[in-house]
Amino acid sequence: MDARRFRIRRSAAALTAFLCGLGLLLAACSSSSTGTREKEGSTTRAAAPKAVRAVDDLQDGYLEVIKDVLPSVVQIRGRRDLGSGVVYDDEGHIVTNAHVVGGEKTFRVTTANSEDELTADLVSSYPQQDLAVIKLDSPPKGLRAARFGDSSKVEVGQIVLAMGSPLGLSSSVTQGIVSATGRTVTEDGRDGGGTGATIANMVQTSAAINPGNSGGALVNLDSEVIGVPTLAAVDPSVGEAAPGIGFAIPASTVRTIAGQIIEHGRVVDSGRAALGIVGRTVVNDEYRAAGVAVVSVQEGGAADRAGLRRGDIITRLGDTDITTITSLAEALAGEKPGDETTVTYTRNGSRKTVDVTLGEQ
Template identity: 60%
Template sequence: MNRKKEPTRPLPAGPRPTGPKAFGARLLAPGAVAALTALALAGCSSGSSQSSSSSVAAGASSSSSPTAGGNQLEDAYQRVIADVLPSVVQITTDSGLGSGIVYDNKGDIVTNAHVVGAATTFGVTLANGTKALDATLVASYPESDLAVIRLTSPPSGLRPAVFGDSAKVELGQITLAMGSPLGLSSSVTQGIVSATGRTVSEPQGGGSPGATIGNMVQTSAAINPGNSGGALVNLEGRVIGINTLAATEPETNGAAAPGIGFAIPAATITSIADQLIKDGKVTNSGRAALGITARTYFDQNFRPAGATIVAVAAGGPAASAGLQVGDVITRIGDTPVESLNSLTTALASLTPGTKVTVTYTRDGQSRTADVTLGTLQTP
C-alpha cells in the first residue's frame, strides 16, 4: 500500500462524558447543523466558500524578542504544518464540504462517514491545488463514522499522512487540528490533548450516522463546521485522530462549547480504513458486543429503565453466560444501563475479550452473569 504507519494499539478504556447536563454536542453534517442534547459533529460546512489561502492560528507568540523556548515551539509548529498540511484535503459534496486525509499514494482518502453522507462522487481539493479533483466512494462504515474515498486520477506527488501510536497519546500533548473549517481550506488551530478514552454518542439526522464511538481523543484545539475528516496531529507530525465532534452547551441552545472537541483515534482509523480499502467492508469492527439484540425497557411509569433482550445469538457471549430473551439488562460492570443507547455507550468503552459482570432482572429478580465480550459482527 506504500503507506507509512506506526504500530498501533487500542487506547485503554477511560472516562465517559459526564452526561447531558455536563455538556452536549452537535454533528455539523452536510448542509445542516443539528443541535442536540448529546454531541455535535464538526462535520461538513454548509457554506460554499473554498478559500485557497492558508490560515494558521497556532497561537504561538511572535513578539519582536521571543524567548528561545518560544522560538523552538514556533519552529516545531511550522515544521509540523509544512510536513502534514499537504496531506489534508477539502472534500466537497452536493450538500456541503468537509475535510479528509491522504491515506496512501494510490489516491485513497480517509474521512468521516458523515462527511460522505449519501454521496458517491466528490470533489477533492489538495492543499497545494486550486482545482477540485474527481473522487468516488470506496466504502463507508457509519458504525465508526469513517469512510474512504478514492481520487479517480491521482496526481503524482501525493503526500500520505503518517499515523501515530494511539497508546502513546497522553494528556497535555500539544495538538494541531488541520482541515477546512467554514470552507477556509488549509486552516490550522492549536491546543492540547485534554482527555483520552472518551466514549461519545453522536446525534442522528442531517447526514449524521448517530454512531457511538469509544476511545476518542478530547482536544482543546478549535474544531468547527468543515473540520470533520481533517487531521489532529502531534508535534512529531503524526496523525493521532480524525477531527469529528465539537461539544455544545445545551443551556445555550446548542451554542459551541469552546475548547472541547473530539477525534477518532489513529488505531481505529487505520484498522477500519485498511479493511474498507482491501475488502470494501469491515469484517472486524474491533468493537465489543454481547451477542444480543435489544430494545429499551420502560417501567410502569413509562420511564426508560434498562435494555430488554429480544434475541440471543447462539453460541455468543450472552448465550454462553446464560442470558435469555426477556432478561432486562440494568448494569454493565459499574455502569448503569437505562436504555438501549446507554447499553451501546457502555459497550463502546470496552474491548472484545474483556470479562464484565452484567446485572439483569429476570422474573422480577435481580441477577448477575460474568460475560466475556465478543466482537460486534458487521453485515
Template identity: 55%
Template structure:
C-alpha cells in the same frame, strides 16, 4: 465633576500599578533573549509542521455538505469520518495546495467508529500523510487541527491533548445513526463544523487523530469551547488499512453481546433499561441464557438505562471479556456472566 475625578484617580492608580509591575517583573537582557529564542523556535516548529502536513489535507464536498479528509496513500485513498460521507457515494475533493476539484467515490463507510474511506479518481502527485502512534500521546502534548472548518479550506488551529482514552457518545443525525466513540482523544484545539475528517497533528508532523466532534452545551444551543474529540490514529490506520485491502472492515475489535436491543421506558417515558429483542444463535447472549423479553438494567453493577449507555459500557471492553449482566424477567432480577463476542464487521 465627581465622575471625572474618579476616572482621573483610576488612571493614576493604573499608571502607578503599571509602573510597579514593570519594575517588579523586568527581566535581564539575557533572559529576554532566551525567551525570544524559545518562542521563535516553537514558531518555526509550527510553520514546519504546517508546510509538511497541510498538503495532505483535503476538502470533501457532496450534496450532504462539506467536510475534511486526509490523504492515506499514494493510490488516492482518503480517510475521513463516516458522518462526512453520510449516505453519499460520489464526492468532489479539493487539495489544500490548489483549486482543482477532483472526483472521488466511496470505498466503504464504518459508522460504528465513524470512519470512512473514499478514493480520488485520477489524482496524481498526492502527498500521503504520516500517521503516528496515538498510544504514545501524553496529556499536555501540543497538537494542531487541520481541515476546512465552515468551508474555509486549509485552516489550522492549535491546542493540547487534554485527555486520552475517552468514551464519547456521538448523537444521531440526519446522515449518521449515532454511535459511541472509543479511546477518543480530547483536545483543546478548536473543532468546528467542516473540521470533521481532517487531521489532528503532533509537532513531529504526524497525524495522531481524526477530529470528529465537539462537545455541545444543549442549554446554550452551541458547542463547548476548547472541548473537542478525535478518533485515535491507531484505530484509524487499522480500520482504513482493512478497508483499502478488503473493501470493508473485516475485524471490528468492538465487544458485542450478540443481541438486538432497544431502550425500554416507564409509563412516564423515562428510560429504565435495555430490552432484548432478539439474540444471535450461538452468540454471547444466547450462550449465557439471555433471551428476548429480558430487560438489561446493569452491567458489572453499573446502571444501564438506555441503548447509548449500553454502547458506552461495551466500548470500554474487548471481545473475550467477561461481564456480569443484570436483567429483569418474569420472577425478578437475575445476574448472569456473559463472555463478550466481537461486533460483526461492515
C-alpha cells in the same frame, strides 16, 4: 470586583508596591543601590532575547508542521455534505469520517495546493466507528500521504494543530492542546450530524473543531497525525457547541479500520465487543430511564448463548449500571470480543445475573 470596595491608595509606598507587582521591566522595584539596579536590569535584558528566541522557535515549529502536513489534508464535497479528509497513501486512498460521506458514493476532492477538483469514489464506510475510506480516480503527481503517529504516546498537555475545512474554508488551521485521552463518546444520530456511534479511546482537544473539520487531521509538533477530528461537545443547556471541547478518533484506530477497508474492501475485525441484541431504553413509573429492553436476540450471539431472550431488561453490565441504550454501548466500548463479564437483568419482575462471553460487532 466591587468598585465600591476598590480604593486606590495614593501613597508613594503603595504606588511602588503596585509597580513591583506588575513586574515592570523598565526598572527594578527596589531600594538597593544603583549598581544593584543596573545588575538586575542587565539580567532582565539578557533574559529577554531568550524569551524572544523561544517564541520564534515555537512559531517556526508551527510553520514547519503546517508545511509538512497541510498538503495531505483535503476538502471533500458530496451532493449535500462537506468535510475534510487525510491522504492515507500514495495510491490515492483518503480516510475521513463516515458521517462526511453519508450515503453517497462519489465525491469532489480539493487538495491544499490546488483549486482543481478531483473525483473520488467510496471504498467502504464503517459507521460503527465513524470512519470511511474514499479513493481518488486519478491521484495527482506529488500527492503526499500523511504520517500517522503512535496513539499510546499521546499525552495530556501536548500542543496540537487541527487541520481541515471548517465552514468550507479549506486549509484552515487551529491550535490547542490535548485535553484528555481515553474518552468514550457517543455521537448524535444523523439529525445531529453524526452516525450515532459510540467510540472509545477518543482524544479530547481544545483545538477548535467546527462543521467541516470532521475527517481532517489532529497533528502533533512532530508532524504526525495523532487523530481524526470528528465532533465537538454540545452544551445541553443551550444546545450549542461547547467551546474548546472537541474529540478526535485516535490514529491507532484509524490505521486499523482504514487498513482493513483498503485491503479487504470492508472491516473484517472490528475489535468492538457486542452482546448481539437489538435493544431500546425503557423507563420506570417515574418516567426515568431504567434499563435496556431486549427487542431481539442475534442467533448464536453472546446474549443468545447466555440465555437472554426477548423482553428481558438489562440493568447492569459487569460493574456498570445500565439505564439507556447509550450507556450500554459505552459500557461495551470498554470491553473486547472474547471478554467474560456478567449481565444483570430482570425477567417477569425477577432479578437475574448470567455470565456472558462477549462477541464481536
